[in-house]
Amino acid sequence: MKTSKMQPQIDFNTEGLDSEVLLELYKSMLKPRLIEEKMLVLLRQGKISKWFSGIGQEAIAVGVTSALNLDEYILPMHRNLGVFTTRKIPLYRLFAQWQGKASGFTKGRDRSFHFGTQQYHIVGMISHLGPQLGVADGIALASKLRQEKKVTAVFTGEGGTSEGDFHEALNVASVWQLPILFCIENNGYGLSTPTSEQYHCKDLADRGLGYGIESHIVEGNNVLEVYTKVTEIVKSIRENPRPVLIEFKTFRMRGHEEASGTKYVPQELMDAWAKKDPIENYQNFLKEEGIIDEPLEVEIKTKIVHEINEHLEVAFNEEAVHSSLTDELDDVFKNFDYQEFKSKSNKKEIRLIDAISEGLYQSMDRHEELVIMGQDIAEYGGVFKITEGFVEKFGKNRVRNTPICESAIVEAAMGLSIAGMKSVMEMQFADFVASGFNPIVNYLAKSHYRWGQAADVVIRMPCGGGVGAGPFHSQTNEAWFTKTPGLKVIYPAFPYDAKGLLNTAINDPNPVLFFEHKGLYRSIRQDVPTDYYTLPFGKASFITSGNEITIISYGAGVHWAIETLDKHPDISADVIDLRSLQPLDTDTIFTSVKKTGRAIILQEDSLFGGIASDISALIMEHCFEFLDAPVRRVASLETPIPFAKTLEEQYLPKERFESELIALLAY
CATH class of the missing domain: 3.40.50.970 (Thiamin diphosphate (ThDP)-binding fold, Pyr/PP domains)
Structure with missing residues (x-):
């Protein structure tokens, strides 16, 4: 990181802050900056695949995180490296995450900041951006219900405020008076689209008025303003639960991601914001205040660089991630040890x-x-x-x-x-x-x-x-x-x-x-x-037992099948009520089809792409040699569902099922 003695562009107010806090904020901003500069080198060397730079925005992530307690959740974005480093996540784990290594947080299954960690009370984003705002509502709701006096902080960019999730989340938080801090990092561009094409209000903070939410505008490149203002607000929220919206004014000094570049940004705008660099300005201020000098600056940077290189070596030396098919499939769901509760009542x-x-x-x-x-x-x-x-x-x-x-x-x-x-x-x-x-x-x-x-x-x-x-x-x-x-x-x-x-x-x-x-x-x-009991998932139910044909259905289709068989008592059929569609009881299906030699699947959903198609394919793959006829699917028409009674009856497959069943038996 280059440093220079520059004319101050930011007014820093140290009132109520001691030298220890001032120095810690400096170190906390410096670490993500030096990590990013290293990552840009590694990106050019092909040692990481992608990078979303937060250079120039460090004061927001560091200031907000420093103002929160360690047991309060933060939901950051992909330019908030300072959230992760300020929460003291070991760097080798972050580096391993970005390289898809096992000691990261997603076992190589997701990249960059798309992860969460309960240990550090951080919940990362997904690429769709908006959902994390509503997720923050839920975390804050839990805090309020438990009367924990905790704040949840969630980040979004100015582009993300155009998504419906933003508006829904603010409205819910306001109606329920949730203890939540909505942080908008207004950095000028959503990928290449400037704010003038993103929204038509003067300040995004004004949107709080429409939801009855207190809102503030904060100079996002001034770490002391961020820290002191957020500290004041979160202390108030803990005692008086409510949502607060903060718009942090800042700028994105690099592309949306490195491949994007910044050619779409006027050079004079880049130059103006470069003068407002949060770290250079703050570093020069600390020198003027006598809190750091050149030797201490060198010592701090040397220590951070050494830590970065040491942890990078650990991550690079880690072998590529390995996993078995079983491991991958088993991790789709959290393990659930089903406990059967049997009824003891009438x-x-x-x-x-x-x-x-x-x-x-x-x-x-x-x-x-x-x-x-x-x-x-x-x-x-x-x-x-x-x-x-x-x-x-x-x-x-x-x-x-x-x-x-x-x-x-x-x-x-x-x-x-x-x-x-x-x-x-x-x-x-x-x-x-x-x-x-x-x-x-x-x-x-x-x-x-x-x-x-x-x-x-x-x-x-x-x-x-x-x-x-x-x-x-x-x-x-x-x-x-x-x-x-x-x-x-x-x-x-x-x-x-x-x-x-x-x-x-x-x-x-x-x-x-x-x-x-x-x-x-x-x-x-x-x-x-009348009392409490449970039933297991993935277990179909036999409604009737027979030898001529297997009828597979669920929901209303089961009752249509029963009514049809009541009209034809001579038909000997296994009627299987699936009950559980995912997981699916394929064992029961296959056992029955192997016995009867015929299968018909009835669903209320329209035919193409429905679950009947998959069940039919499974039967063909696993029971082909036992079949005496093609598997038949019966479903509703390939139209939206009409309103008029005669049209709806024509749409639904109930009547067609009878003729299809008889035809299949006669095959």
């Missing part, structure tokens, strides 16, 4: 909807920190009245109405999991999951595989047609998720299964999509134990 005939309500209620009793969230679920009891009466028993802290923002609430559920709390989120209708799709498939599903963090989240999915609800309230979209590694997908057809499987879903520390067919809510009744 049974009572109840509806599917009652069974789900009972399971949720008894799980709330069993897990004292379990939180349920969703639109209208509190006093109103949800649109299907599943949580009616829950507020009176468990209170509004644990039964939380949410704004209409599916993405932010999925993210908040993830944040609760990071903080060690379970949650159940209700999608008011499964169709609305599209608004929360990104955090489910890219955050919840991948977190354990990437850095060992479980997503202890259940998302309830009222789904399905047959009730005249039209294209936006009738989808059964399980196939969106069965193909996503890291998600478990459960789809019961009977009250007994629904209650036991929901209890298991809540016990399981992995993300579970729990599908509940609306058309079955009040139409299907069954004797169900």
